[in-house]
Amino acid sequence: MATPVESAPTKQRILDSTAAQFMRHGYTGTGLKQIVAAANAPFGSLYHHFPGGKQALGVEVIHRSGAMYGDLVMSVFDAAPDLLTGVHDCFEGAAAVLVATDYADACPIETVALEVASSNEPLRVATAEVFESWIVSASARFRAAGLDDSTARELAIAFISLLEGAFILCRASRTTEALEAAGRTAAVVVEAALRDAGVS
Amino acid sequence: MATPVESAPTKQRILDSTAAQFMRHGYTGTGLKQIVAAANAPFGSLYHHFPGGKQALGVEVIHRSGAMYGDLVMSVFDAAPDLLTGVHDCFEGAAAVLVATDYADACPIETVALEVASSNEPLRVATAEVFESWIVSASARFRAAGLDDSTARELAIAFISLLEGAFILCRASRTTEALEAAGRTAAVVVEAALRDAGVS
DNA sequence: GTCTATACTTTGATAGAC
DNA sequence: GTCTATCAAAGTATAGAC
Numbered sequence: 001m002a003t004p005v006e007s008a009p010t011k012q013r014i015l016d017s018t019a020a021q022f023m024r025h026g027y028t029g030t031g032l033k034q035i036v037a038a039a040n041a042p043f044g045s046l047y048h049h050f051p052g053g054k055q056a057l058g059v060e061v062i063h064r065s066g067a068m069y070g071d072l073v074m075s076v077f078d079a080a081p082d083l084l085t086g087v088h089d090c091f092e093g094a095a096a097v098l099v100a101t102d103y104a105d106a107c108p109i110e111t112v113a114l115e116v117a118s119s120n121e122p123l124r125v126a127t128a129e130v131f132e133s134w135i136v137s138a139s140a141r142f143r144a145a146g147l148d149d150s151t152a153r154e155l156a157i158a159f160i161s162l163l164e165g166a167f168i169l170c171r172a173s174r175t176t177e178a179l180e181a182a183g184r185t186a187a188v189v190v191e192a193a194l195r196d197a198g199v200s
Numbered sequence: 201m202a203t204p205v206e207s208a209p210t211k212q213r214i215l216d217s218t219a220a221q222f223m224r225h226g227y228t229g230t231g232l233k234q235i236v237a238a239a240n241a242p243f244g245s246l247y248h249h250f251p252g253g254k255q256a257l258g259v260e261v262i263h264r265s266g267a268m269y270g271d272l273v274m275s276v277f278d279a280a281p282d283l284l285t286g287v288h289d290c291f292e293g294a295a296a297v298l299v300a301t302d303y304a305d306a307c308p309i310e311t312v313a314l315e316v317a318s319s320n321e322p323l324r325v326a327t328a329e330v331f332e333s334w335i336v337s338a339s340a341r342f343r344a345a346g347l348d349d350s351t352a353r354e355l356a357i358a359f360i361s362l363l364e365g366a367f368i369l370c371r372a373s374r375t376t377e378a379l380e381a382a383g384r385t386a387a388v389v390v391e392a393a394l395r396d397a398g399v400s
Numbered sequence: 401g402t403c404t405a406t407a408c409t410t411t412g413a414t415a416g417a418c
Numbered sequence: 419g420t421c422t423a424t425c426a427a428a429g430t431a432t433a434g435a436c
Contacts, residue, residue, distance in 0.1 A: 010402085024318045028229040031429060042403040047431070049401095054430070104318045110368055114311040117371035118224040118304045128372040157378050158385035161365030168310055168364050169357065171317035172328040178357050185358035185389055192388060210419085232412060242421045247413070249419095254412065 011049040013039040018057055019065045024104050026111040027058060027123065058112070059126045065108035066130030070137055083145040087159065087190050091183025094163065095176040103174050106167035134160055142190075146199030155193055162186050211249040213239040218257055219265045224304050226311040227258060227323065258312070259326045265308035266330030270337055283345040287359065287390050291383025294363065295376040303374050306367035334360055342390075346399030355393055362386050 008016070017039035021030040032054055036043050050057040076093055080086035097105055113127035138156035143149065162182040169178035208216070217239035221230040232254055236243050250257040276293055280286035297305055313327035338356035343349065362382040369378035 026226065026228065026315045028226065029315055029319065032431085033428080043405095044403055044432090044434095045401080102318075111311075111314040113368055113372045114314060115226045115229055118302075119229065124372060124374075128374070131369050131372050154381040154384065157366075157369065157381040158362065161369060161378055161382045161385075162358065162361050163365065164368050165361030165363065165365030166357075168313055169331050169361060172313045172324060172331050174324075174328070178361055181354040181357040182361045184354065185361075188389060188392060189385055192392060231410070233410080244414090244421055245419075 010039070010041050010045050014041055014046055014049060014057070015061055015064060017041075018061045019108060022058075022061060022065070022112050023106070023108050027115045027120075055120065055122060058116075058120075058123050062109050062112060062123065062126040062130060066127075066133065069108050070130070070134050073134070074137055074141075077141050083141065083194070084187055084190055086141070087186050088183055090159075091163065091166070091179050091186065094167070095170070095179040095183075098167075098170055098176060098179070103171050106171055107164055110164050110167060131160070142193075145194065147193055147197050151193055151197070155190060158189060159186055210239070210241050210245050214241055214246055214249060214257070215261055215264060217241075218261045219308060222258075222261060222265070222312050223306070223308050227315045227320075255320065255322060258316075258323050262309050262312060262323065262326040262330060266327075266333065269308050270330070270334050273334070274337055274341075277341050283341065283394070284387055284390055286341070287386050288383055290359075291363065291366070291379050291386065294367070295370070295379040295383075298367075298370055298376060298379070303371050306371055307364055310364050310367060331360070342393075345394065347393055347397055351393055351397070355390060358389060359386055 014035060018030070018035050021035060021038065032046060033043065035057075036046050046057070047053065050060070052059075073090055076089050077083075077086035080089050094106070109127055109130055112123065113131070116123035116127065118124075135153065135156045138159055139149075139152045142152035142155045147155065162185060163179075166178040166182035170176055214235060218230070218235050221235060221238065232246060233243065235257075236246050246257070247253065250260070252259075273290055276289050277283075277286035280289050294306070309327055309330055312323065313331070316323035316327065318324075335353065335356045338359055339349075339352045342352035342355045347355065362385060363379075366378040366382035370376055
Protein backbone atom coordinates (compact mmCIF):
# COMPACT_ATOMS: atom_id res chain seq x y z
CA MET A 1 0.00 0.00 0.00
CA ALA A 2 2.78 2.40 0.89
CA THR A 3 5.24 1.33 -1.78
CA PRO A 4 3.84 1.23 -5.31
CA VAL A 5 4.48 -2.13 -6.95
CA GLU A 6 6.69 -1.80 -10.02
CA SER A 7 4.66 -4.23 -12.10
CA ALA A 8 1.20 -2.89 -11.21
CA PRO A 9 -0.70 -0.95 -13.87
CA THR A 10 -0.04 2.77 -14.09
CA LYS A 11 -3.41 3.83 -12.73
CA GLN A 12 -3.03 1.61 -9.67
CA ARG A 13 0.50 2.84 -9.02
CA ILE A 14 -0.80 6.40 -9.08
CA LEU A 15 -3.59 5.53 -6.65
CA ASP A 16 -1.19 3.78 -4.27
CA SER A 17 1.33 6.59 -4.44
CA THR A 18 -1.35 9.19 -3.76
CA ALA A 19 -2.77 7.26 -0.82
CA ALA A 20 0.67 6.97 0.76
CA GLN A 21 1.40 10.68 0.38
CA PHE A 22 -2.03 11.82 1.57
CA MET A 23 -1.44 9.93 4.81
CA ARG A 24 1.88 11.70 5.44
CA HIS A 25 1.44 15.15 3.94
CA GLY A 26 -2.28 15.63 3.44
CA TYR A 27 -4.15 16.86 0.39
CA THR A 28 -2.75 20.36 -0.13
CA GLY A 29 0.68 19.19 0.98
CA THR A 30 0.88 16.57 -1.76
CA GLY A 31 1.84 17.79 -5.23
CA LEU A 32 0.82 16.02 -8.44
CA LYS A 33 4.44 16.03 -9.55
CA GLN A 34 5.48 14.22 -6.38
CA ILE A 35 2.69 11.70 -6.94
CA VAL A 36 3.74 10.73 -10.46
CA ALA A 37 7.38 10.74 -9.46
CA ALA A 38 6.79 8.26 -6.63
CA ALA A 39 4.53 6.19 -8.88
CA ASN A 40 7.17 6.04 -11.64
CA ALA A 41 4.57 7.35 -14.03
CA PRO A 42 4.75 10.14 -16.62
CA PHE A 43 2.87 13.29 -15.75
CA GLY A 44 0.44 13.02 -18.65
CA SER A 45 -0.80 9.61 -17.49
CA LEU A 46 -2.30 11.21 -14.42
CA TYR A 47 -4.66 13.36 -16.45
CA HIS A 48 -5.33 10.49 -18.82
CA HIS A 49 -6.59 8.27 -16.00
CA PHE A 50 -8.07 11.13 -13.97
CA PRO A 51 -9.49 13.77 -16.32
CA GLY A 52 -11.04 15.44 -13.28
CA GLY A 53 -7.57 16.35 -12.04
CA LYS A 54 -6.41 16.40 -8.45
CA GLN A 55 -9.90 16.54 -6.99
CA ALA A 56 -11.16 13.49 -8.88
CA LEU A 57 -8.02 11.60 -7.94
CA GLY A 58 -8.56 12.64 -4.33
CA VAL A 59 -12.14 11.38 -4.25
CA GLU A 60 -11.13 7.99 -5.65
CA VAL A 61 -8.20 7.65 -3.24
CA ILE A 62 -10.37 8.54 -0.25
CA HIS A 63 -12.96 5.92 -1.15
CA ARG A 64 -10.32 3.32 -1.92
CA SER A 65 -8.16 3.92 1.14
CA GLY A 66 -11.25 4.17 3.31
CA ALA A 67 -12.56 0.81 2.13
CA MET A 68 -9.19 -0.86 2.57
CA TYR A 69 -8.69 0.51 6.07
CA GLY A 70 -12.21 -0.43 7.09
CA ASP A 71 -11.60 -3.99 5.88
CA LEU A 72 -8.34 -4.06 7.81
CA VAL A 73 -10.01 -3.11 11.08
CA MET A 74 -12.84 -5.58 10.51
CA SER A 75 -10.31 -8.35 9.90
CA VAL A 76 -8.84 -7.62 13.33
CA PHE A 77 -12.29 -8.14 14.87
CA ASP A 78 -12.66 -11.36 12.85
CA ALA A 79 -9.39 -12.71 14.19
CA ALA A 80 -10.26 -11.99 17.82
CA PRO A 81 -12.01 -14.59 20.00
CA ASP A 82 -14.49 -12.03 21.35
CA LEU A 83 -15.59 -8.41 20.98
CA LEU A 84 -13.59 -7.04 23.89
CA THR A 85 -10.39 -8.65 22.66
CA GLY A 86 -11.10 -7.30 19.18
CA VAL A 87 -11.41 -3.76 20.46
CA HIS A 88 -8.15 -4.12 22.37
CA ASP A 89 -6.32 -5.59 19.37
CA CYS A 90 -7.34 -2.69 17.13
CA PHE A 91 -5.59 -0.15 19.33
CA GLU A 92 -2.59 -2.40 19.91
CA GLY A 93 -2.24 -3.14 16.20
CA ALA A 94 -2.56 0.55 15.31
CA ALA A 95 0.20 1.40 17.77
CA ALA A 96 2.45 -1.28 16.27
CA VAL A 97 1.94 0.06 12.74
CA LEU A 98 2.63 3.58 13.95
CA VAL A 99 5.94 2.58 15.51
CA ALA A 100 6.92 0.44 12.51
CA THR A 101 6.34 3.37 10.12
CA ASP A 102 8.06 5.97 12.30
CA TYR A 103 4.69 7.49 13.27
CA ALA A 104 3.67 8.14 9.68
CA ASP A 105 0.90 5.62 8.89
CA ALA A 106 -2.16 6.16 11.02
CA CYS A 107 -5.62 6.72 9.56
CA PRO A 108 -5.40 7.14 5.76
CA ILE A 109 -8.03 9.85 5.52
CA GLU A 110 -8.15 11.84 8.76
CA THR A 111 -5.61 14.46 7.67
CA VAL A 112 -7.39 15.01 4.36
CA ALA A 113 -10.77 15.04 6.11
CA LEU A 114 -9.79 17.97 8.31
CA GLU A 115 -8.10 19.86 5.48
CA VAL A 116 -11.05 19.73 3.10
CA ALA A 117 -13.96 19.93 5.56
CA SER A 118 -14.40 23.67 5.06
CA SER A 119 -12.94 24.21 1.61
CA ASN A 120 -13.71 21.37 -0.81
CA GLU A 121 -17.23 20.01 -0.80
CA PRO A 122 -16.78 16.92 -3.05
CA LEU A 123 -13.83 15.75 -0.99
CA ARG A 124 -15.64 16.51 2.27
CA VAL A 125 -18.56 14.37 1.13
CA ALA A 126 -16.18 11.53 0.22
CA THR A 127 -14.61 11.53 3.69
CA ALA A 128 -18.05 11.68 5.30
CA GLU A 129 -19.15 8.62 3.30
CA VAL A 130 -16.10 6.69 4.42
CA PHE A 131 -16.58 7.55 8.09
CA GLU A 132 -20.27 6.62 7.89
CA SER A 133 -19.39 3.25 6.34
CA TRP A 134 -16.98 2.60 9.20
CA ILE A 135 -19.63 3.51 11.75
CA VAL A 136 -22.07 1.10 10.09
CA SER A 137 -19.51 -1.72 10.00
CA ALA A 138 -18.46 -1.26 13.60
CA SER A 139 -22.08 -0.94 14.74
CA ALA A 140 -22.82 -4.34 13.21
CA ARG A 141 -20.09 -5.89 15.36
CA PHE A 142 -21.51 -4.38 18.52
CA ARG A 143 -25.05 -5.45 17.59
CA ALA A 144 -23.82 -8.96 16.91
CA ALA A 145 -22.53 -9.03 20.48
CA GLY A 146 -26.05 -8.47 21.76
CA LEU A 147 -26.34 -4.68 22.04
CA ASP A 148 -29.33 -2.70 20.80
CA ASP A 149 -29.09 -0.49 17.71
CA SER A 150 -28.64 2.90 19.32
CA THR A 151 -26.12 1.66 21.89
CA ALA A 152 -24.19 -0.12 19.15
CA ARG A 153 -24.00 2.99 16.98
CA GLU A 154 -22.96 5.17 19.90
CA LEU A 155 -20.20 2.74 20.84
CA ALA A 156 -19.04 2.57 17.22
CA ILE A 157 -18.74 6.36 17.08
CA ALA A 158 -16.90 6.46 20.41
CA PHE A 159 -14.58 3.68 19.24
CA ILE A 160 -13.69 5.53 16.03
CA SER A 161 -13.38 8.89 17.81
CA LEU A 162 -11.00 7.43 20.38
CA LEU A 163 -8.90 5.86 17.62
CA GLU A 164 -8.74 8.99 15.45
CA GLY A 165 -8.14 11.31 18.38
CA ALA A 166 -5.38 9.11 19.78
CA PHE A 167 -3.74 9.03 16.35
CA ILE A 168 -3.37 12.81 16.48
CA LEU A 169 -1.77 12.77 19.94
CA CYS A 170 0.52 9.85 19.07
CA ARG A 171 1.77 11.32 15.79
CA ALA A 172 2.41 14.69 17.46
CA SER A 173 4.20 13.27 20.50
CA ARG A 174 5.85 10.36 18.71
CA THR A 175 4.79 8.04 21.52
CA THR A 176 2.08 5.36 21.74
CA GLU A 177 0.80 6.49 25.12
CA ALA A 178 -2.45 7.93 23.77
CA LEU A 179 -3.36 4.78 21.84
CA GLU A 180 -2.76 2.70 24.96
CA ALA A 181 -4.89 4.99 27.11
CA ALA A 182 -7.62 5.24 24.48
CA GLY A 183 -7.60 1.47 24.00
CA ARG A 184 -8.10 0.82 27.69
CA THR A 185 -10.85 3.42 27.76
CA ALA A 186 -12.62 1.83 24.79
CA ALA A 187 -12.45 -1.55 26.50
CA VAL A 188 -13.95 -0.11 29.70
CA VAL A 189 -16.85 1.45 27.82
CA VAL A 190 -17.64 -1.64 25.77
CA GLU A 191 -17.42 -3.86 28.84
CA ALA A 192 -19.81 -1.57 30.72
CA ALA A 193 -22.28 -1.62 27.83
CA LEU A 194 -22.20 -5.40 27.63
CA ARG A 195 -22.72 -5.64 31.39
CA ASP A 196 -25.63 -3.19 31.29
CA ALA A 197 -27.23 -5.20 28.50
CA GLY A 198 -26.79 -8.37 30.50
CA VAL A 199 -24.91 -10.16 27.71
CA SER A 200 -21.57 -10.46 29.42
CA MET B 201 -10.39 35.30 17.52
CA ALA B 202 -11.82 34.50 14.10
CA THR B 203 -12.24 38.06 12.91
CA PRO B 204 -9.14 40.27 13.25
CA VAL B 205 -9.94 43.47 15.12
CA GLU B 206 -9.42 46.53 12.97
CA SER B 207 -7.76 48.56 15.71
CA ALA B 208 -5.43 45.84 17.02
CA PRO B 209 -1.71 46.16 16.28
CA THR B 210 -0.47 44.72 13.02
CA LYS B 211 1.37 41.78 14.55
CA GLN B 212 -1.68 40.73 16.53
CA ARG B 213 -3.94 41.04 13.51
CA ILE B 214 -1.57 38.77 11.59
CA LEU B 215 -1.57 36.22 14.43
CA ASP B 216 -5.36 36.24 14.65
CA SER B 217 -5.79 35.97 10.91
CA THR B 218 -3.35 33.07 10.73
CA ALA B 219 -5.03 31.23 13.60
CA ALA B 220 -8.42 31.55 11.93
CA GLN B 221 -7.16 30.26 8.59
CA PHE B 222 -5.13 27.41 10.08
CA MET B 223 -8.33 26.12 11.70
CA ARG B 224 -10.21 26.09 8.39
CA HIS B 225 -7.58 25.33 5.77
CA GLY B 226 -4.59 23.96 7.63
CA TYR B 227 -0.93 24.91 7.35
CA THR B 228 -0.12 24.13 3.72
CA GLY B 229 -3.57 25.26 2.65
CA THR B 230 -3.06 28.74 4.06
CA GLY B 231 -1.01 31.16 1.97
CA LEU B 232 0.92 34.07 3.42
CA LYS B 233 -0.79 36.40 0.97
CA GLN B 234 -4.21 35.30 2.19
CA ILE B 235 -3.06 35.86 5.76
CA VAL B 236 -1.96 39.46 5.24
CA ALA B 237 -5.02 40.16 3.10
CA ALA B 238 -7.39 39.00 5.83
CA ALA B 239 -5.33 40.86 8.43
CA ASN B 240 -5.44 44.10 6.42
CA ALA B 241 -1.68 44.24 6.63
CA PRO B 242 0.95 44.86 3.96
CA PHE B 243 2.97 41.86 2.90
CA GLY B 244 6.27 43.24 4.14
CA SER B 245 4.95 43.60 7.69
CA LEU B 246 4.71 39.84 7.97
CA TYR B 247 8.43 39.35 7.47
CA HIS B 248 9.18 42.36 9.66
CA HIS B 249 7.35 40.82 12.61
CA PHE B 250 8.26 37.23 11.73
CA PRO B 251 11.77 37.13 10.23
CA GLY B 252 11.59 33.34 10.44
CA GLY B 253 8.89 33.31 7.78
CA LYS B 254 5.90 30.99 7.64
CA GLN B 255 7.39 28.38 9.96
CA ALA B 256 8.15 30.88 12.76
CA LEU B 257 4.68 32.38 12.37
CA GLY B 258 3.23 28.87 12.53
CA VAL B 259 5.06 28.00 15.74
CA GLU B 260 3.86 31.18 17.44
CA VAL B 261 0.27 30.69 16.28
CA ILE B 262 0.23 27.08 17.48
CA HIS B 263 1.45 28.04 20.94
CA ARG B 264 -0.90 31.03 21.13
CA SER B 265 -4.00 29.23 19.85
CA GLY B 266 -3.18 26.21 21.96
CA ALA B 267 -2.94 28.27 25.14
CA MET B 268 -6.16 30.14 24.38
CA TYR B 269 -8.10 26.98 23.62
CA GLY B 270 -6.76 25.25 26.71
CA ASP B 271 -7.86 28.21 28.82
CA LEU B 272 -11.28 28.11 27.18
CA VAL B 273 -11.79 24.46 28.07
CA MET B 274 -10.56 24.98 31.60
CA SER B 275 -13.00 27.88 32.03
CA VAL B 276 -15.81 25.48 31.15
CA PHE B 277 -14.70 23.19 33.96
CA ASP B 278 -14.50 26.19 36.31
CA ALA B 279 -18.07 27.19 35.51
CA ALA B 280 -19.45 23.69 36.13
CA PRO B 281 -20.70 22.62 39.58
CA ASP B 282 -18.86 19.29 39.42
CA LEU B 283 -16.40 17.32 37.28
CA LEU B 284 -18.99 15.21 35.49
CA THR B 285 -21.02 18.26 34.50
CA GLY B 286 -17.84 19.96 33.32
CA VAL B 287 -16.98 17.06 31.04
CA HIS B 288 -20.48 17.11 29.61
CA ASP B 289 -20.45 20.88 29.08
CA CYS B 290 -17.19 20.71 27.12
CA PHE B 291 -18.69 18.47 24.46
CA GLU B 292 -21.97 20.37 24.40
CA GLY B 293 -20.19 23.72 24.12
CA ALA B 294 -17.92 22.41 21.36
CA ALA B 295 -20.97 21.22 19.41
CA ALA B 296 -22.62 24.63 19.79
CA VAL B 297 -19.53 26.43 18.48
CA LEU B 298 -19.30 24.02 15.57
CA VAL B 299 -22.90 24.68 14.54
CA ALA B 300 -22.54 28.44 15.04
CA THR B 301 -19.48 28.55 12.76
CA ASP B 302 -20.94 26.29 10.07
CA TYR B 303 -18.69 23.42 11.18
CA ALA B 304 -15.49 25.41 10.71
CA ASP B 305 -14.17 26.15 14.22
CA ALA B 306 -13.24 23.00 16.10
CA CYS B 307 -9.78 22.45 17.57
CA PRO B 308 -7.39 25.22 16.45
CA ILE B 309 -4.39 22.97 15.99
CA GLU B 310 -5.52 19.45 15.11
CA THR B 311 -5.48 19.99 11.34
CA VAL B 312 -2.00 21.51 11.47
CA ALA B 313 -0.82 18.79 13.85
CA LEU B 314 -1.65 16.03 11.38
CA GLU B 315 -0.25 17.92 8.41
CA VAL B 316 3.14 18.62 9.94
CA ALA B 317 3.64 15.46 12.02
CA SER B 318 5.77 13.78 9.35
CA SER B 319 7.17 16.74 7.46
CA ASN B 320 8.03 19.69 9.69
CA GLU B 321 9.82 18.94 12.93
CA PRO B 322 9.68 22.40 14.61
CA LEU B 323 5.94 22.62 14.02
CA ARG B 324 5.42 19.02 15.11
CA VAL B 325 7.21 19.77 18.39
CA ALA B 326 5.04 22.87 18.90
CA THR B 327 1.83 20.84 18.50
CA ALA B 328 3.16 18.15 20.83
CA GLU B 329 3.92 20.76 23.49
CA VAL B 330 0.39 22.13 23.25
CA PHE B 331 -1.22 18.70 23.53
CA GLU B 332 0.97 17.82 26.51
CA SER B 333 0.00 21.07 28.27
CA TRP B 334 -3.66 20.19 27.74
CA ILE B 335 -3.11 16.70 29.15
CA VAL B 336 -1.42 18.20 32.21
CA SER B 337 -4.23 20.73 32.75
CA ALA B 338 -6.99 18.17 32.37
CA SER B 339 -5.15 15.69 34.57
CA ALA B 340 -5.07 18.27 37.36
CA ARG B 341 -8.87 18.52 37.21
CA PHE B 342 -9.29 14.78 37.49
CA ARG B 343 -6.78 14.57 40.34
CA ALA B 344 -8.61 17.37 42.13
CA ALA B 345 -11.72 15.20 42.00
CA GLY B 346 -9.94 12.50 43.97
CA LEU B 347 -8.38 10.27 41.32
CA ASP B 348 -4.81 9.02 41.47
CA ASP B 349 -2.13 10.36 39.12
CA SER B 350 -2.07 7.58 36.53
CA THR B 351 -5.85 7.29 36.34
CA ALA B 352 -6.16 11.05 36.02
CA ARG B 353 -3.67 11.22 33.16
CA GLU B 354 -5.29 8.31 31.34
CA LEU B 355 -8.71 9.93 31.64
CA ALA B 356 -7.31 13.25 30.42
CA ILE B 357 -5.87 11.58 27.33
CA ALA B 358 -9.12 9.73 26.68
CA PHE B 359 -11.08 12.95 27.14
CA ILE B 360 -8.93 14.84 24.62
CA SER B 361 -8.88 11.91 22.18
CA LEU B 362 -12.67 11.66 22.25
CA LEU B 363 -12.99 15.39 21.67
CA GLU B 364 -10.46 15.53 18.81
CA GLY B 365 -11.76 12.38 17.16
CA ALA B 366 -15.36 13.55 17.37
CA PHE B 367 -14.34 16.87 15.80
CA ILE B 368 -13.14 15.02 12.72
CA LEU B 369 -16.38 13.04 12.34
CA CYS B 370 -18.55 16.11 12.97
CA ARG B 371 -16.76 18.38 10.53
CA ALA B 372 -16.84 15.67 7.84
CA SER B 373 -20.51 14.80 8.32
CA ARG B 374 -21.67 18.29 9.22
CA THR B 375 -23.66 16.89 12.13
CA THR B 376 -23.08 16.99 15.90
CA GLU B 377 -23.88 13.31 16.41
CA ALA B 378 -20.29 12.30 17.11
CA LEU B 379 -19.75 14.99 19.75
CA GLU B 380 -22.93 13.90 21.50
CA ALA B 381 -21.94 10.23 21.45
CA ALA B 382 -18.37 11.01 22.50
CA GLY B 383 -19.61 13.27 25.29
CA ARG B 384 -21.86 10.59 26.72
CA THR B 385 -19.00 8.11 26.47
CA ALA B 386 -16.62 10.45 28.27
CA ALA B 387 -19.17 10.92 31.04
CA VAL B 388 -19.59 7.17 31.41
CA VAL B 389 -15.84 6.63 31.71
CA VAL B 390 -15.28 9.43 34.22
CA GLU B 391 -18.24 8.30 36.29
CA ALA B 392 -16.90 4.74 36.37
CA ALA B 393 -13.47 5.96 37.45
CA LEU B 394 -14.93 8.05 40.27
CA ARG B 395 -17.02 5.09 41.40
CA ASP B 396 -14.03 2.74 41.34
CA ALA B 397 -12.04 5.23 43.39
CA GLY B 398 -14.86 5.49 45.88
CA VAL B 399 -15.11 9.27 45.60
CA SER B 400 -18.52 9.48 44.03
C1' DG C 401 -2.24 4.84 -23.99
C1' DT C 402 2.49 6.85 -23.14
C1' DC C 403 5.34 10.61 -22.58
C1' DT C 404 7.45 15.49 -23.06
C1' DA C 405 7.15 20.20 -23.02
C1' DT C 406 4.99 24.11 -21.67
C1' DA C 407 1.39 27.60 -20.07
C1' DC C 408 -0.46 29.86 -16.23
C1' DT C 409 -1.05 30.65 -11.33
C1' DT C 410 0.27 30.83 -6.69
C1' DT C 411 3.62 30.02 -3.36
C1' DG C 412 7.24 31.66 0.07
C1' DA C 413 10.65 34.99 0.30
C1' DT C 414 13.59 39.37 -0.59
C1' DA C 415 14.99 44.20 -1.84
C1' DG C 416 14.52 48.69 -1.32
C1' DA C 417 11.85 53.15 -1.42
C1' DC C 418 9.28 55.77 1.88
C1' DG D 419 7.72 50.34 10.87
C1' DT D 420 4.99 50.59 6.43
C1' DC D 421 4.38 49.39 1.86
C1' DT D 422 5.32 48.03 -3.25
C1' DA D 423 7.65 45.48 -6.64
C1' DT D 424 9.74 41.54 -7.88
C1' DC D 425 12.18 36.89 -7.66
C1' DA D 426 12.74 31.87 -8.12
C1' DA D 427 10.32 27.78 -7.32
C1' DA D 428 6.42 24.85 -7.08
C1' DG D 429 1.56 24.34 -7.84
C1' DT D 430 -2.23 22.59 -11.30
C1' DA D 431 -3.46 21.96 -15.82
C1' DT D 432 -3.11 21.50 -21.04
C1' DA D 433 -1.33 20.60 -25.85
C1' DG D 434 0.43 17.67 -28.85
C1' DA D 435 4.08 14.37 -30.62
C1' DC D 436 4.74 9.49 -30.50
